[in-house]
Amino acid sequence: MNRRSLETEIGEVTLRNPVLLASGPAGYGLEYEGLVDLERIGGVVTKTISFESREGNPGKRLHETGGGLLNSIGLENVGAEVFFSEKIPALVDAGIKPVVSLAAEDWENYRMLLDATAGTDGVDIIELNLSCPNVERGGMAVGTNPELLAKYVRHAKDTLPGMTVLAKLTPNVGDIAALALAAEEAGADGITAINTVIGMDIDLAAGRPVFKRIRAGLSGPAIMPIALDAVWRISRTVDIPVVGVGGITSVEDAMKFFMAGAAAIQVGTAVFYDPVLPEKIIEALEETGMPGPLGDCNRMKGAG
Amino acid sequence: MKSLFTGRIIRTQRLSPSSHLVVFERPRGFPEVAPGQFVALRITSTITPLLRRPFSIMDLTGTELHLLVKVVGKGSDILAHSPCGAEMDIAGPLGGTAFPSPGKKDAVFVAGGTGLAPMIFAARTWKRDRSLGRAALVYGAGCEEELLVSLCEEDFAAVHLATIDGSCGFEGDAVALLEKLVEEGKAGGGMLYSCGPAGMVRAMERKAAAGFARHLTSLESVMACGVGACRGCTVPVKTDGGTVLRTICGDGTVFDASEIDWERWEE
Numbered sequence: 057m058n059r060r061s062l063e064t065e066i067g068e069v070t071l072r073n074p075v076l077l078a079s080g081p082a083g084y085g086l087e088y089e090g091l092v093d094l095e096r097i098g099g100v101v102t103k104t105i106s107f108e109s110r111e112g113n114p115g116k117r118l119h120e121t122g123g124g125l126l127n128s129i130g131l132e133n134v135g136a137e138v139f140f141s142e143k144i145p146a147l148v149d150a151g152i153k154p155v156v157s158l159a160a161e162d163w164e165n166y167r168m169l170l171d172a173t174a175g176t177d178g179v180d181i182i183e184l185n186l187s188c189p190n191v192e193r194g195g196m197a198v199g200t201n202p203e204l205l206a207k208y209v210r211h212a213k214d215t216l217p218g219m220t221v222l223a224k225l226t227p228n229v230g231d232i233a234a235l236a237l238a239a240e241e242a243g244a245d246g247i248t249a250i251n252t253v254i255g256m257d258i259d260l261a262a263g264r265p266v267f268k269r270i271r272a273g274l275s276g277p278a279i280m281p282i283a284l285d286a287v288w289r290i291s292r293t294v295d296i297p298v299v300g301v302g303g304i305t306s307v308e309d310a311m312k313f314f315m316a317g318a319a320a321i322q323v324g325t326a327v328f329y330d331p332v333l334p335e336k337i338i339e340a341l342e343e344t345g346m347p348g349p350l351g352d353c354n355r356m357k358g359a360g
Numbered sequence: 361m362k363s364l365f366t367g368r369i370i371r372t373q374r375l376s377p378s379s380h381l382v383v384f385e386r387p388r389g390f391p392e393v394a395p396g397q398f399v400a401l402r403i404t405s406t407i408t409p410l411l412r413r414p415f416s417i418m419d420l421t422g423t424e425l426h427l428l429v430k431v432v433g434k435g436s437d438i439l440a441h442s443p444c445g446a447e448m449d450i451a452g453p454l455g456g457t458a459f460p461s462p463g464k465k466d467a468v469f470v471a472g473g474t475g476l477a478p479m480i481f482a483a484r485t486w487k488r489d490r491s492l493g494r495a496a497l498v499y500g501a502g503c504e505e506e507l508l509v510s511l512c513e514e515d516f517a518a519v520h521l522a523t524i525d526g527s528c529g530f531e532g533d534a535v536a537l538l539e540k541l542v543e544e545g546k547a548g549g550g551m552l553y554s555c556g557p558a559g560m561v562r563a564m565e566r567k568a569a570a571g572f573a574r575h576l577t578s579l580e581s582v583m584a585c586g587v588g589a590c591r592g593c594t595v596p597v598k599t600d601g602g603t604v605l606r607t608i609c610g611d612g613t614v615f616d617a618s619e620i621d622w623e624r625w626e627e
């Protein structure tokens with residue numbers, strides 16, 4: 057059978073296919089050696105890094121819910137220096153395409169992080185995590201304010217000429233499409249949607265919240281309709297590519313994201329239990345091709 | 361090297377009201393493993409339960425993979441009651457460290473609950489390769505019904521039992537029993553291996569462990585990736601420069617118990 061080429065252009069970058077591992081679950085990539093054929097994947101979005109290393113949140117960090125997973129990792133990461141000197145070269149040597157996820161902490165740290173990113177061999181696409189719900193400062197604050205978000209995106213484009221910049225958005229806002237538009241106007245090459253949905257749970261026996269920080273980020277199939285809706289609305293608002301993420305657990309789910317307007321997709325939580333899902337999606341796309349977008353379907357528009 | 365396998369259940373046995381032996385046919389190509397390593401099972405092909413469930417390897421022979429499964433929720437319930445012939449997706453072997461062999465020295469193994477599984481595997485492995493001196497098991501459970509005595513009778517030279525309600529053996533937990541044995545001069549000096557609830561291991565490290573050359577423990581935590589990627593199962597470990605977080609699934613499961621920063625570890 058003739059296998060279709062799945063090459064996907066985002067900004068200045070051509071990915072070998074539009075199926076990526078999502079930031080966080082993917083770790084620094086190589087942890088999955090033996091379980092995931094990492095060279096086959098369109099790209100690995102590495103764990104969000106901050107300029108300084110971070111220890112993350114104390115106490116319990118994971119909790120399964122109905123069809124979902126709450127996490128309170130708190131952006132634990134090795135920091136820019138170790139990341140760019142050790143993790144990236146190892147990925148590149150292994151033939152794996154890195155998409156580097158950067159934290160938008162306070163302005164000073166963000167600027168230093170971009171400076172550290174500049175000139176790293178093998179990095180031509182970054183994803184700005186403007187949306188982490190698990191940290192005190194930065195992240196969500198930047199990602200929920202269109203002016204701040206635009207400022208951060210613009211600075212990345214100015215500091216890193218030729219770099220393809222994705223802006224990753226949080227669904228924990230009133231109008232995610234407005235934020236996507238602000239990112240596009242500031243020069244973003246693509247939008248990634250969505251990060252986790254804020255949620256909480258209570259340990260009945262202990263009589264207290266499950267997590268120390270009480271609120272945590274929900275991922276997995278429970279959030280897929282929210283993610284699909286976000287992708288659909290964003291792709292009708294902006295002209296830049298949209299990378300869909302949130303709750304994809306099957307080939308069919310992935311197809312729905314492409315139909316809703318995604319140019320590429322990411323798999324996060326599902327990799328934990330089905331590490332070969334990204335490869336299954338790639339195979340299906342090679343066989344059947346990318347499903348066409350829905351177009352301006354009235355039935356869908358009228359919903360709600 | 362870890363990989364994905366399809367495992368077929370060939371035998372299950374109810375050992376107590378809540379604990380079951382689940383025996384898989386050893387999947388083709390499943391590598392040799394070391395005591396303290398584990399597998400992560402995809403219990404169903406649906407999304408409930410969502411995450412894989414981790415289980416210690418209790419034995420691996422040329423043809424069989426043994427797990428000890430205590431029913432505590434949905435995943436363990438489905439696994440324990442799966443029919444013979446059922447197939448399950450197994451990721452493994454996982455865990456970056458394993459129990460170091462006692463090098464012919466005497467060893468005391470302390471197990472709380474299903475922590476028995478890796479203790480049995482260690483004793484069996486080292487007996488097979490003749491690297492174990494005298495092996496004693498100190499094993500505690502809630503009550504007599506939950507003590508899986510038949511499982512461990514043959515693997516240890518001595519078995520010391522404890523139950524919280526005093527229905528069998530020493531009344532109290534495994535830690536109190538260990539302390540008593542050390543005080544009476546009946547245990548100590550050699551290697552100390554443990555697996556069980558964090559509270560148990562912490563209490564051992566505070567007192568009884570001082571009587572041994574080294575205390576090595578296999579830790580547990582809720583897990584998602586099982587391979588050190590998601591940072592969901594971290595434990596604080598003391599180093600020269602302070603405390604660093606290590607993953608139980610990737611950097612463990614086995615740690616030198618004296619290196620864990622017990623004050624800071626909240627599960």
Ligand SMILES: Cc1cc2nc3c(=O)[nH]c(=O)nc-3n(C[C@H](O)[C@H](O)[C@H](O)COP(=O)(O)OP(=O)(O)OC[C@H]3O[C@@H](n4cnc5c(N)ncnc54)[C@H](O)[C@@H]3O)c2cc1C
Pocket residue numbers: 120398409413414415416417427428429430431432433434435436437474477478579580581582583613
């Ligand atoms: C490395 C490792 C080795 C293990 N080895 C064994 C073993 O040999 N035999 C065995 O019976 N169990 C073992 N466990 C524990 C086992 O993984 C859990 O009991 C199981 O995942 C619970 O799943 P469930 O769906 O039945 O329960 P759930 O419905 O998910 O949870 C029920 C209760 O169990 C608790 N729980 C959930 N996951 C864990 C966990 N990973 N560790 C401890 N408590 C948990 C929950 O907090 C909850 O209170 C091991 C865990 C780890 C991390």
Ligand SMILES: Cc1cc2nc3c(=O)[nH]c(=O)nc-3n(C[C@H](O)[C@H](O)[C@H](O)COP(=O)(O)O)c2cc1C
Pocket residue numbers: 078079080081103104125127129131157185188224250251252274275276277279301302303304322323324325326584590592
């Ligand atoms: C354990 C865990 C850690 C995560 N860490 C990050 C992170 O560091 N940066 C980020 O942008 N998103 C992070 N995410 C969010 C995912 O990238 C993704 O947006 C979200 O989980 C929804 O996709 P999913 O349902 O496929 O997991 C994390 C998610 C999980 C479950």
Ligand code: FES
Pocket residue numbers: 582583584585586587588589590591592593594607608609610
């Ligand atoms: S479970 Fe993901 S790091 Fe241990």
